[in-house]
Amino acid sequence: MNPTLETERLLLRPWRDTDADDALGIYGDEEVTRWLTPAMAWVPDVQTMRDVLRRWQTEDVVPASHWAVERRDTGQIVGGAALVHLAPWKDLEIAWHLGRRSWGHGYATEAGNALTRWAMHRGGVDEVFALIGPDNTRAAATAQRIGMEWLGETDDYHHRRLELYRVRHQDLTYCDYDTEVTEQENR
Template sequence: MGALHTAPRLETERLILRAWRAEDVEPFIAMMAEPEVAAFLTTTQQPLDRQAAWSALALILGHWALRGHGLFAVEEKQTGAFIGRFGAWAPEGRAEPELGWGLARAAWGKGYAVEAARAAGDWIFAALAPPRLSSFIHAANARSQALAARLGFRAEAETYHAGAPHQIWRVAKADWPR
């Protein structure tokens, strides 16, 4: 099936970051219903039902339509399976783009997050040329904090975001690993 929008295709050793396709809709809905994924990825910290997950995906695709960039669908090369969404997140009101990440539970523990996040971050710095990237991370989300640290981000501030305490992590272009 064809892409639902225009986006570059990024390849890493084991992953493909690409435009969303119709066949990604069901695995995305399934991913957003996983309690461990939803705990730090949704504004309610609760799993999303089908309708809410669809709306979240409509927002991701609308972000591509309005901004010309956004969160890529991530595919595992070996299986072709959809495993998550990584990329730029810059809705109205954000001073700098966020590097967003989110991986389906079955794809955890394989080093995919750092692999996909590096590719997405490389692309954002090259294509959008922001002076730095941010990441809003739930105060209790130790896994994401570890990933951010590994990517060169530093925790710079605390804020209340999506109804919960969050840390704002940032990385300048000069500190981005290459």
């Protein structure tokens, strides 16, 4: 099971069945899902959302996992984040999905930084990729804030043209992993 990661403002924790309503507020919003690659489509109802959450809980193999992104001060779920393997390659993609009300607060950057650092320091990963639609300027800016470099366009992964970003372990700029991200054992 993936660990819970704690940042200054956020908890990245495993999704629970009881999160289905909150998750549907994100993945059931067409304005949010229009930006997601074909790997995550619009979810029509709470039962389908429960099924997706259960699939994530059973299919995830560390370091590839899905996390709920929760505000520490309120316990409100503001989005989701994931590290997923890009088939048929072993490349690892990072993704962040925020509810519209949570856009513009820096949560995607904070969650992306936490996952990137965790994957490289605890998950044994040397590089992480992001695939971003050509019109998704917000996600491209987030990738750059995480320290990712633009590698160009590709249609290798999802059978559509996407912008490819990458960050390698040696490219990370940070003080000390343990002061930025606290990893908690899940009970």
